[in-house]
Amino acid sequence: MKKKFIIGIPILLIIIICSFIFFNQRIPENLPENSTLIDEIESTLDGRKVDKILDRQLVGERHAFFPYIGENGRRGISVWSVEKGKWTLGAVSNGGEPALWKIDQDNPDTFYFVWNLHPDDQVEQLEIFFERERNFNISGSQQRYIPQIFSKDEMENNKDYGVQAIPESWKELLEQQASLEQPQKTGPAAMFNHSESIQPLQLSYVPYNEEGEHIQLDEKGGQYSFYNGEQLDMIPWVDPSMLKEEQLQ
Amino acid sequence: MSYDFEWSWNLPEIILLVFAYAILITIFTITYKKQSEKPHIGKALLAALVGIFSFSVNFQFQGYPISIAILPLGVGILYFFIKRRNEDRWPLYRRYAWMGFVFNYVFLLTGLLTPLLFDLMYDKNDPTTYLAQTDEAEVHLSHESAEPQTLHIERLEKELENAQIEEFDSMRWHREAEDREEKERFPYVLSGVQAESGSDLRAVTFVEKDGKGLLIQTEEDQFYVRTEQSVLEEGE
Numbered sequence: 001m002k003k004k005f006i007i008g009i010p011i012l013l014i015i016i017i018c019s020f021i022f023f024n025q026r027i028p029e030n031l032p033e034n035s036t037l038i039d040e041i042e043s044t045l046d047g048r049k050v051d052k053i054l055d056r057q058l059v060g061e062r063h064a065f066f067p068y069i070g071e072n073g074r075r076g077i078s079v080w081s082v083e084k085g086k087w088t089l090g091a092v093s094n095g096g097e098p099a100l101w102k103i104d105q106d107n108p109d110t111f112y113f114v115w116n117l118h119p120d121d122q123v124e125q126l127e128i129f130f131e132r133e134r135n136f137n138i139s140g141s142q143q144r145y146i147p148q149i150f151s152k153d154e155m156e157n158n159k160d161y162g163v164q165a166i167p168e169s170w171k172e173l174l175e176q177q178a179s180l181e182q183p184q185k186t187g188p189a190a191m192f193n194h195s196e197s198i199q200p201l202q203l204s205y206v207p208y209n210e211e212g213e214h215i216q217l218d219e220k221g222g223q224y225s226f227y228n229g230e231q232l233d234m235i236p237w238v239d240p241s242m243l244k245e246e247q248l249q
Numbered sequence: 250m251s252y253d254f255e256w257s258w259n260l261p262e263i264i265l266l267v268f269a270y271a272i273l274i275t276i277f278t279i280t281y282k283k284q285s286e287k288p289h290i291g292k293a294l295l296a297a298l299v300g301i302f303s304f305s306v307n308f309q310f311q312g313y314p315i316s317i318a319i320l321p322l323g324v325g326i327l328y329f330f331i332k333r334r335n336e337d338r339w340p341l342y343r344r345y346a347w348m349g350f351v352f353n354y355v356f357l358l359t360g361l362l363t364p365l366l367f368d369l370m371y372d373k374n375d376p377t378t379y380l381a382q383t384d385e386a387e388v389h390l391s392h393e394s395a396e397p398q399t400l401h402i403e404r405l406e407k408e409l410e411n412a413q414i415e416e417f418d419s420m421r422w423h424r425e426a427e428d429r430e431e432k433e434r435f436p437y438v439l440s441g442v443q444a445e446s447g448s449d450l451r452a453v454t455f456v457e458k459d460g461k462g463l464l465i466q467t468e469e470d471q472f473y474v475r476t477e478q479s480v481l482e483e484g485e
Binding site for chain 1 (some may be wrong): 347377387389390391392393394407414417418419422423426427433434435436438440455464466467468470471473
């Protein structure tokens with residue numbers, strides 16, 4: 001009797017642990033109902049209302065993008081992820097300006113642009129710029145030149161909202177930059193290396209209308225945002241005439 | 250695209266670590282066999298493991314972490330527990346406790362040898378060390394001022410064989426670009442290039458506008474290499 005008890009306990013424990021892991025890894029069959037989405041988003045908005053969920057888009061297996069219309073027709077973005085077997089609100093931006101959604105911060109393969117613009121702004125196309133400053137550095141006989149990075153991605157704004165993976169070449173640039181920035185060797189040697197002369201990579205966006213003229217958005221909505229585990233970085237607007245002058249002439 | 254986990258293989262480090270463990274196992278086995286009155290082998294092993302525990306000073310030696318053991322804390326702990334309980338047992342375990350402490354110096358030695366072995370196996374000052382595997386190499390546009398291009402892998406491999414490191418003036422390049430005499434000297438970046446296997450080295454390589462220059466940024470240095478022919482398809 002005692003022996004059975006002793007063998008039984010570990011087996012029971014293993015079963016409990018396994019089912020717990022299984023339960024946590026489980027992906028719910030359906031995305032949440034729109035009413036649930038609205039309730040949860042509203043609970044983060046400090047009394048602001050959500051009018052309507054515009055679309056329901058699954059991103060990978062465990063993440064989803066729900067653009068919405070808020071009070072007075074303002075646009076907003078919400079991103080969700082499966083946490084402990086449940087769809088959980090990850091971040092809200094009450095204002096639909098383009099943002100960079102980093103599902104896994106260390107893996108650029110999981111970086112997406114998300115946006116939800118007001119139709120009155122009549123944006124036909126979005127250009128996203130990816131920049132790093134040029135720099136140089138001389139220490140003793142050691143010369144170092146850091147080339148400028150200035151890359152562009154174009155997105156057609158057919159539905160006024162969208163989610164789109166960042167270009168492969170940007171993933172490559174981000175990964176390479178990170179591999180040099182985080183030397184595994186720590187200590188004094190790492191403190192005095194070149195990385196201080198490498199500027200961070202920056203994003204900016206320019207909206208264009210039907211005539212191909214660049215515009216500034218009027219209906220940007222609020223600046224209000226809420227974060228609960230997902231990283232949603234706002235992409236700043238930039239005057240393209242400044243960009244052209246500086247980098248393209 | 251799948252997420253590939255960066256597994257770093259520092260071959261010299263692994264070789265020396267295997268070597269160190271071989272020494273440790275040999276010392277332990279010989280000591281155990283020679284002993285006339287033996288403790289249980291598991292207990293002897295445990296005593297040696299606890300003996301490794303020490304107060305030590307850590308620092309960097311040519312980029313590798315090194316620690317010098319100073320106070321044999323593990324030996325002290327074992328002494329305290331074994332001698333307290335049974336005065337006669339301590340002499341049986343003493344040698345294993347101290348053996349554990351001495352093992353710290355075996356690791357110190359292999360730690361000091363790692364950079365030396367590394368330099369014997371790989372040449373950190375040779376640009377081709379960083380561009381050893383180019384089968385999957387591609388070129389990406391990193392500056393909008395240039396036209397998209399494709400990489401000529403065969404030409405890249407051929408040119409790397411007799412590539413020459415050239416001096417450059419980083420300040421002049423920077424000024425030329427800022428003064429708009431030139432938009433960007435290096436508007437392309439290479440991807441899919443691996444350093445020699447087992448070296449655990451990495452680099453970011455930019456390609457010059459004419460396709461005849463490579464700027465190789467490593468963790469410690471930067472190399473500028475000029476080639477005879479362009480490594481880009483549309484070059485000559």
